[in-house]
Amino acid sequence: MKQTKDDYDKFHRKPMQVHNAQKLLSSYGKPGPTEKIPLQEGHGRFLAEEVQAPHPFPRFRRSGMDGYAIRSEDTTQCSSDNMIWLDVIDEIPCGYVSEKTIISGTAARIMTGAEVPEGADAVVMLEMTELREHEGRTQMGLKRMIEAGKNITPVGFEVKEGEVLLRTGRQIQAGEISVLASFGVHQVTVYQKPRIAIFSTGSELLTLDEPLQPGKIRNSNTYMLASQVRVAGGEPFILEAVMDDLPLAKAKVEQALQEYDAVVTSGGVSVGDYDIMGDFARSDSVEMLYNKIAMRPGSVTTAAVKDGKLLFALSGNPGACFVGFELFVRPFILQSVGSGKPYLTEWTAVLDQDYTKVNAFTRYVRGRIEVRDGILYAIPAKVDESSVMVTIKDSDCLIVIPPAKSVTPAGDKVKVLLLKGNTL
Ligand SMILES: Nc1nc2c(c(=O)[nH]1)N[C@H]1C(S)=C(S)[C@@H](COP(=O)(O)OP(=O)(O)OC[C@H]3O[C@@H](n4cnc5c(N)ncnc54)[C@H](O)[C@@H]3O)O[C@H]1N2
Ligand code: MOO
Numbered sequence: 132m133k134q135t136k137d138d139y140d141k142f143h144r145k146p147m148q149v150h151n152a153q154k155l156l157s158s159y160g161k162p163g164p165t166e167k168i169p170l171q172e173g174h175g176r177f178l179a180e181e182v183q184a185p186h187p188f189p190r191f192r193r194s195g196m197d198g199y200a201i202r203s204e205d206t207t208q209c210s211s212d213n214m215i216w217l218d219v220i221d222e223i224p225c226g227y228v229s230e231k232t233i234i235s236g237t238a239a240r241i242m243t244g245a246e247v248p249e250g251a252d253a254v255v256m257l258e259m260t261e262l263r264e265h266e267g268r269t270q271m272g273l274k275r276m277i278e279a280g281k282n283i284t285p286v287g288f289e290v291k292e293g294e295v296l297l298r299t300g301r302q303i304q305a306g307e308i309s310v311l312a313s314f315g316v317h318q319v320t321v322y323q324k325p326r327i328a329i330f331s332t333g334s335e336l337l338t339l340d341e342p343l344q345p346g347k348i349r350n351s352n353t354y355m356l357a358s359q360v361r362v363a364g365g366e367p368f369i370l371e372a373v374m375d376d377l378p379l380a381k382a383k384v385e386q387a388l389q390e391y392d393a394v395v396t397s398g399g400v401s402v403g404d405y406d407i408m409g410d411f412a413r414s415d416s417v418e419m420l421y422n423k424i425a426m427r428p429g430s431v432t433t434a435a436v437k438d439g440k441l442l443f444a445l446s447g448n449p450g451a452c453f454v455g456f457e458l459f460v461r462p463f464i465l466q467s468v469g470s471g472k473p474y475l476t477e478w479t480a481v482l483d484q485d486y487t488k489v490n491a492f493t494r495y496v497r498g499r500i501e502v503r504d505g506i507l508y509a510i511p512a513k514v515d516e517s518s519v520m521v522t523i524k525d526s527d528c529l530i531v532i533p534p535a536k537s538v539t540p541a542g543d544k545v546k547v548l549l550l551k552g553n554t555l
C-alpha cells in the first residue's frame with residue numbers, strides 16, 4: 132500500500148517535552164466564572180474573594196477556665212499561711228455578660244468561654260479555691276498569688292480586626308471552614324467547577340451493564356476519568372462512547388466542545404487504521420497543539436483546541452490514559468478552579484529496586500512510596516505496562532525515570548509525583 136501525506140504526518144510525530152506541553156496548555160487554564168455557595172458546601176473549593184476579619188477574635192476577653200474572675204492585686208499577699216477571701220458577687224455562664232464590675236475584695240464565678248467582667252484581670256481555676264458562706268455572704272478563698280492576665284484570652288489574640296484571613300485562591304478545608312464560620316461567613320464566593328465532557332472511543336467498548344461479547348471489553352476509562360475529574364475539582368459529564376467512526380466522533384466532539392468547558396476522550400490516538408481521534412486532531416476542524424509527548428506511557432497523548440476550548444485526546448490504554456489525565460487534564464481543571472498549585476506535588480525519593488526498562492523518553496511509572504528509617508523509598512509497581520489497568524489502584528505516586536540507555540539502579544535518587552497530594 133502506498134504511503135500518503137497523511138500517513139507520513141501520522142507516523143512522523145514530533146515529541147514535545149511534558150513541561151512544554153504543560154506550559155502550552157496553561158494559557159487555556161484560567162480561573163473561570165464565580166458563584167456564591169453555602170459555606171457547608173464549600174469544602175475543597177477555591178475562594179474567589181479575599182476574606183477580611185470584620186471584628187477581632189476573640190471579640191471579648193474570654194475566660195480560659197471554669198473558676199473565678201478576680202483582681203490580681205487582691206492576691207499579692209496570698210500564701211498557704213495567708214488565705215484571702217473574696218465576696219462572690221455574680222455567676223457568669225457562657226453567653227452571658229455580667230453587669231457587675233469586680234472591685235477589690237470581690238470575685239465572680241465564671242465558666243470557660245464566658246466574657247470576663249469589667250474590673251477583673253485574672254481568672255483563677257475552680258480547683259485552687261474554696262467556697263464558704265460567711266456572715267450571709269458567699270465567699271471564695273485562695274491561698275496563691277495569681278498574676279495579671281492569668282487564664283484570660285485577650286481581645287484579638289487570634290485575629291485583629293481587618294486582618295486578611297484568607298486570600299483569593301485558597302482551598303477551603305476544615306481549618307478554613309472553621310475560620311469562615313467563626314466570622315459568620317455563611318456564603319462563600321468560589322470559582323465554578325469546569326464542566327468536563329468525557330467520552331471514550333472504540334468499537335470494542337461495552338457499557339457496564341452489557342453482557343460480554345467475543346473480542347469486546349468493558350469501558351473502564353470513562354469511569355476512571357470521571358473519578359479523576361471529580362477529585363481534581365471539575366464536574367464530569369459522561370457522554371456515550373463512540374464507535375471508531377471519524378464523522379461520528381467529529382460531530383460528537385464538536386458538539387461537546389460547544390457545550391462543555393473542555394472535552395476529554397480516550398482511545399484512538401495512535402497510528403492504527405481506526406485511530407480516529409488522531410485523525411481528528413490533525414484535521415482542519417481543530418488546531419492541534421501536540422500529538423506526541425516525550426513520555427511513557429502515553430507517548431501518543433494528543434491535545435487540540437477549538438474556539439479557545441481544549442480537547443484532551445488521551446490514549447486508550449488505561450495506564451496511559453490515567454497518566455495523561457494526571458499530567459495534563461488535572462492541571463487544567465485546577466487552574467480553572469483557581470488553584471495556585473495545579474501540578475502534582477513533587478518529592479525526591481530513593482529508588483527501591485532496579486528499574487530495568489530502557490527508553491529514550493521519560494517514564495512515569497506507577498508505584499508506591501514508603502518511609503523506612505526516615506528515608507523515602509519509591510517502589511515501582513510489579514506491572515506498569517501502559518495496557519495494564521489493575522495496578523493503578525495500588526499506586527500513590529508516579530516515579531519519574533529519566534531517559535535511560537540501561538538499567539536505572541536501586542539507590543538512585545528519583546522524583547516522585549504524589550497522586551494523593553494536596554492542592555493548597
Ligand atoms: N504501530 C504502533 N502501534 C502502537 C503504538 C505505536 O507507536 N505504533 N503505540 C502503542 C501505544 S504506546 C499505545 S499507548 C497505544 C495507544 O492506543 P490508542 O490511544 O490509539 O488507543 P486504542 O487503540 O483505542 O486502544 C488501545 C487499548 O486500550 C483499550 N481501550 C480503549 N478505550 C478503552 C476504554 N474506554 N476502557 C478500557 N480500555 C480501553 C483498547 O481496547 C486497546 O486495548 O497504541 C499502541 N500501538
Ligand atoms: O503511548 Mo504508550 O502508553 O507510550 O505505551
Ligand SMILES: [Mg+2]
Nearest residue numbers: 399401403406
Ligand atoms: Mg489505537
